[in-house]
Amino acid sequence: MSIKLTTQAYCKMLLHAAKYPHCAVNGLLVAEKQKEKKKDSHSTPILCVDCIPLFHGTLALAPMLEVALTLIDTWCKENKYVIAGYYQANERTKDFRPNQFAEKVGARIAENFSEAAMIMVDSTRFTMGCYEPILAIYDHHENKWKCRDCNADCFEDWCEAQKITSALLEGRSYESLIDFDNHLDDLRNDWTNPEINKSVLHLC
Amino acid sequence: SASLSERSEQMRDKLRKWREDNHRNSEQIVDVGEELINEHASKLGDDIWIIYEQVMIAALDCSRDDLAWTCLQELKRQFPGSQRVKRLAGMRLEALEKYEDASKQYDSILQDDPTNTAARKRKISILKAQGKSAEAIRELNEYLEQFVGDQEAWHELSELYINEHDYGKAAFCLEELMMTNPHNHLYCEQYAEVKYTQGGLENLELSRKYFAQALKLNNRNMRALFGLYMSASHIAASPKVNATVKKANVKYATWATNQINRAYQLAGRGTKENKCSVKAVEEMLESITMS
Numbered sequence: 446m447s448i449k450l451t452t453q454a455y456c457k458m459l460l461h462a463a464k465y466p467h468c469a470v471n472g473l474l475v476a477e478k479q480k481e482k483k484k485d486s487h488s489t490p491i492l493c494v495d496c497i498p499l500f501h502g503t504l505a506l507a508p509m510l511e512v513a514l515t516l517i518d519t520w521c522k523e524n525k526y527v528i529a530g531y532y533q534a535n536e537r538t539k540d541f542r543p544n545q546f547a548e549k550v551g552a553r554i555a556e557n558f559s560e561a562a563m564i565m566v567d568s569t570r571f572t573m574g575c576y577e578p579i580l581a582i583y584d585h586h587e588n589k590w591k592c593r594d595c596n597a598d599c600f601e602d603w604c605e606a607q608k609i610t611s612a613l614l615e616g617r618s619y620e621s622l623i624d625f626d627n628h629l630d631d632l633r634n635d636w637t638n639p640e641i642n643k644s645v646l647h648l649c
Numbered sequence: 650s651a652s653l654s655e656r657s658e659q660m661r662d663k664l665r666k667w668r669e670d671n672h673r674n675s676e677q678i679v680d681v682g683e684e685l686i687n688e689h690a691s692k693l694g695d696d697i698w699i700i701y702e703q704v705m706i707a708a709l710d711c712s713r714d715d716l717a718w719t720c721l722q723e724l725k726r727q728f729p730g731s732q733r734v735k736r737l738a739g740m741r742l743e744a745l746e747k748y749e750d751a752s753k754q755y756d757s758i759l760q761d762d763p764t765n766t767a768a769r770k771r772k773i774s775i776l777k778a779q780g781k782s783a784e785a786i787r788e789l790n791e792y793l794e795q796f797v798g799d800q801e802a803w804h805e806l807s808e809l810y811i812n813e814h815d816y817g818k819a820a821f822c823l824e825e826l827m828m829t830n831p832h833n834h835l836y837c838e839q840y841a842e843v844k845y846t847q848g849g850l851e852n853l854e855l856s857r858k859y860f861a862q863a864l865k866l867n868n869r870n871m872r873a874l875f876g877l878y879m880s881a882s883h884i885a886a887s888p889k890v891n892a893t894v895k896k897a898n899v900k901y902a903t904w905a906t907n908q909i910n911r912a913y914q915l916a917g918r919g920t921k922e923n924k925c926s927v928k929a930v931e932e933m934l935e936s937i938t939m940s
Contacts, residue, residue: 467673503808508842508845509876512879516929629872632913
């Protein structure tokens with residue numbers, strides 16, 4: 446019912462926010478598609494295994510978002526993933542509440558995946574050391590978004606996530622992070638970020 | 650030595666390029682600029698002053714108040730009483746979140762020179778930083794009544810409106826920009842995106858026209874190409890259009906898909922991700938021809 450994050454997913458979210466500290470950023474989270482519908486749906490939490498950074502700057506326009514959702518949806522089908530969440534970091538550091546746009550996108554994702562989560566990044570607590578998780582996770586209940594406390598339990602392995610994210614921030618890996626905007630600027634830019642994925646694996 | 654002056658030349662060129670492109674890569678500017686200032690100041694001649702300014706602003710972005718302060722002192726010493734330096738001092742106060750002091754600084758500039766646009770725009774930035782969007786919008790509108798040719802301001806206003814989901818007013822700002830810059834493909838493309846977001850058949854048709862116009866101005870604009878595909882497909886799929894319009898839009902969408910396909914083939918090195926994008930594009934093509 447609730448989502449958990451892998452190191453790779455968390456890491457790339459934070460790298461995206463770090464690459465554009467003066468902009469709003471957003472992106473998607475993907476989870477592995479469950480093989481069969483489990484009778485006891487409360488047992489296993491959904492594991493978000495990867496993050497696809499989307500845009501930076503002006504977020505609230507529709508066409509490119511639709512393009513990204515279409516292409517990423519196809520990519521998901523090929524990889525047996527499902528779009529399971531949406532993250533956003535607002536332009537103003539102090540502003541970490543979800544806005545109308547975040548709720549809209551979140552609701553759209555929830556149409557295809559009922560346990561979808563909306564995640565807001567709290568930039569006021571964003572440090573190189575990554576000593577605490579800086580996310581606010583919202584679950585969709587009865588057409589409303591309810592905030593859930595984000596602690597180490599929301600991660601597959603918080604210690605690993607903390608260590609690796611901090612290391613990549615120190616090493617300025619965010620300079621090479623590719624989001625969908627970068628991809629639209631130059632199609633050779635790969636929004637799956639294979640090099641960063643390798644770095645994460647290497648540090649594990 | 651020869652290689653040392655080569656190095657300082659390269660760093661100088663980098664800074665100049667970043668200035669010309671108005672790049673906000675502040676960490677890199679600080680890295681390069683700090684070294685240049687500390688170790689090669691003597692070789693910079695009069696360039697040093699504009700470099701101090703560039704590095705100072707980047708230092709503020711990176712919370713390097715020590716470096717920003719050093720740059721500011723050098724500039725104050727060289728240009729005492731300068732409005733331009735006063736504005737930089739104001740920006741430092743903004744970076745320290747001392748908004749009232751910053752505002753006073755800009756007010757004192759405006760007292761001496763009421764037409765100082767930089768100071769007025771900084772005051773609006775303070776409103777933005779404080780989350781006072783409605784006020785920022787109001788002030789910016791007033792500013793533009795006086796300084797109607799300020800493109801940066803029109804563009805800023807369009808972004809403020811988009812963030813407030815006021816797409817109609819954002820479109821108006823972009824119309825101003827397109828009128829004065831008819832060859833700018835980016836303004837066309839952004840206008841098309843706003844129209845598309847506004848929704849409704851009429852706006853979709855307008856968006857398609859402007860995506861097409863953006864492509865005419867720059868046939869490598871991928872956003873315009875994708876936008877043309879999206880708008881044409883939506884129009885073709887609309888129950889409100891007659892068979893002629895539907896047929897025409899299927900044609901536009903098909904053309905766009907082929908161009909997108911080609912662009913991916915050109916870019917692709919057979920990487921897994923590009924193969925998937927190509928597949929997604931193929932699926933898009935199938936979906937229009939089927940309807």
